[in-house]
Amino acid sequence: MRVLIINPPWPGKGFGTRSQNRIIKHRSDKFLQYPIYLAYSAAQLKKAGHEVSYIDSVIQDFDLPCTISEARKIEPEVIFMETTTPSIVADYENLTLLKEATNAKVVVGGPHSTYFHQSVLEECPAIDVVVRHEFDTKISAVVSNIEDLSGVPGITYRNGPEILDNGDGELATDLDAVPFPDRDVVPWQWYLEAWYSRQPFMNLMTSRGCPYHCSFCLWPQSMYGHKQRFRSVENVISEIRLLTDRYGVRELNIDDGTFTTNHKRVIEFCRRLREEKFDLIWTCNGRADTLDDQILSEMKKAGCKMIRLGVESGSQEVLDKIRKGLTLKQIEDGFRMVKRHGIQALGGFMFGFPYDSRKTVEETIQFAKKLSPDQVQFSISMCYPGTSLYEYAKENNLLLAKSFKEFDMTHGPIVKTLDMERTDLEHILARAYSEYYFRPAFMVQTLCNMADRDEIRRVMRSLKSLVKTIRLHQ
Numbered sequence: 001m002r003v004l005i006i007n008p009p010w011p012g013k014g015f016g017t018r019s020q021n022r023i024i025k026h027r028s029d030k031f032l033q034y035p036i037y038l039a040y041s042a043a044q045l046k047k048a049g050h051e052v053s054y055i056d057s058v059i060q061d062f063d064l065p066c067t068i069s070e071a072r073k074i075e076p077e078v079i080f081m082e083t084t085t086p087s088i089v090a091d092y093e094n095l096t097l098l099k100e101a102t103n104a105k106v107v108v109g110g111p112h113s114t115y116f117h118q119s120v121l122e123e124c125p126a127i128d129v130v131v132r133h134e135f136d137t138k139i140s141a142v143v144s145n146i147e148d149l150s151g152v153p154g155i156t157y158r159n160g161p162e163i164l165d166n167g168d169g170e171l172a173t174d175l176d177a178v179p180f181p182d183r184d185v186v187p188w189q190w191y192l193e194a195w196y197s198r199q200p201f202m203n204l205m206t207s208r209g210c211p212y213h214c215s216f217c218l219w220p221q222s223m224y225g226h227k228q229r230f231r232s233v234e235n236v237i238s239e240i241r242l243l244t245d246r247y248g249v250r251e252l253n254i255d256d257g258t259f260t261t262n263h264k265r266v267i268e269f270c271r272r273l274r275e276e277k278f279d280l281i282w283t284c285n286g287r288a289d290t291l292d293d294q295i296l297s298e299m300k301k302a303g304c305k306m307i308r309l310g311v312e313s314g315s316q317e318v319l320d321k322i323r324k325g326l327t328l329k330q331i332e333d334g335f336r337m338v339k340r341h342g343i344q345a346l347g348g349f350m351f352g353f354p355y356d357s358r359k360t361v362e363e364t365i366q367f368a369k370k371l372s373p374d375q376v377q378f379s380i381s382m383c384y385p386g387t388s389l390y391e392y393a394k395e396n397n398l399l400l401a402k403s404f405k406e407f408d409m410t411h412g413p414i415v416k417t418l419d420m421e422r423t424d425l426e427h428i429l430a431r432a433y434s435e436y437y438f439r440p441a442f443m444v445q446t447l448c449n450m451a452d453r454d455e456i457r458r459v460m461r462s463l464k465s466l467v468k469t470i471r472l473h474q
Helices: 036-047 062-076 087-101 111-115 118-125 139-144 218-224 233-247 263-276 293-301 316-321 327-341 356-371 388-395 402-407 426-439 440-449 452-474
Strands: 002-007 015-017 025-027 051-056 077-082 103-107 130-132 156-160 163-166 201-202 250-254 281-286 304-312 344-351 375-380
Touching: 002 036, 002 062, 015 440, 036 051, 036 077, 051 062, 062 087, 077 087, 077 139, 087 103, 087 402, 103 111, 103 139, 111 130, 111 218, 111 344, 118 130, 118 156, 118 163, 130 201, 201 233, 233 263, 250 388, 263 293, 293 304, 293 327, 304 327, 304 356, 327 344, 327 356, 344 356, 344 426, 356 426, 426 452
Parallel strands: 002 051, 002 077, 077 103, 103 130, 201 250, 250 281, 281 304, 304 344, 344 375
Antiparallel strands: 015 025, 130 156, 156 163
16 A cells, blocks of 8 residues: 655644654754654555655645645555644644545554544544554554454554544564664655764664653653563664665664663673774763663763763652652762763753742752753653643643643643742743853863864754754743
């Protein structure tokens, strides 16, 4: 069958990012993360014998009429898209018009559709099938059986006037059996992170799931589970070898929920990278209490450029309530170790939890300055449907948002805090970024770390992105 995987337009300030995001939002620039699960979907559909096309209207600057025109040319029999909570209103409109234009079956996946799998079919008659949780390992079975879905697990679907529920299904266990992402159907060249240093730059996943239980984190709770499933190191090295041979990749982003959980595996991976003599630098997601001198030494020798560490709050009370499972001291020790080994640290911080107050917001900004990561990501807490934080906010009548559109981080906080009005945090991201990056101490720190031309170019590019981000949130 002819299948169109699509990321249609998403109106609003900046550029909407649906796929591959745990914090779904509008960005100020087009440094959008590679939608690797869409590329996995394309690979598995092709393996099953289907003809696959791809449109990303956000990247390609297609408005809705242009998107529909391009879709008509493909003449798809099935259209698949990943939906999200802040984009769902636009998603319904886009899918309705695309279905009218092509008469294709419409299949959706993603966290919002997983959580509201019954109601999205009721609210949007254009949608025929919801693939729940991990969609890429189920999509080929859905398309191959599109005329009779009764035996396909993990979906909710429309059968005439009825809406039928086939149950959650199971997550894939043998990740080595999953074909590598198709980076030609979903073009790798279109996507970059603002912090990249070298090109070609690509994303990679070596595991799925995260064993931690942070109340705000969307993916483990709604998509990929808390049991971490690993690819073998040899399978990962085979993919990296393909990326270097075919595309000449020079920098990788390992986007596992937490890459550093299994020390033995990380050390084996690092040593295999060195044995293969790949000319690569790479970044990963870590966690402060999973780091020690041995693992950091191995990572540095294998080309690790940066580790992203979730901090979230500078208040121990808030950390405890969001079930972060870390102390402020553990976080400080983790950042100190990363820096000592010459690896850059990126710290992630959030504002607007239901447990936040004026005091804890100030503590978070000051804690960020104390840790002094090489880069920071400030976000507003979005208690997305599918998270335990969302259930808490609903049960306690704390939700302020009147529409799902407000979950895109450009409308300010969406839950009541302890002692602040919504307007008090309306511009908190602009303020936090300005206070953090424009400190003399940070500027000196950055200048001291600019060791080569790649890093100089990255810093200059990041500065431009920073200015756009501050303007977006002012």
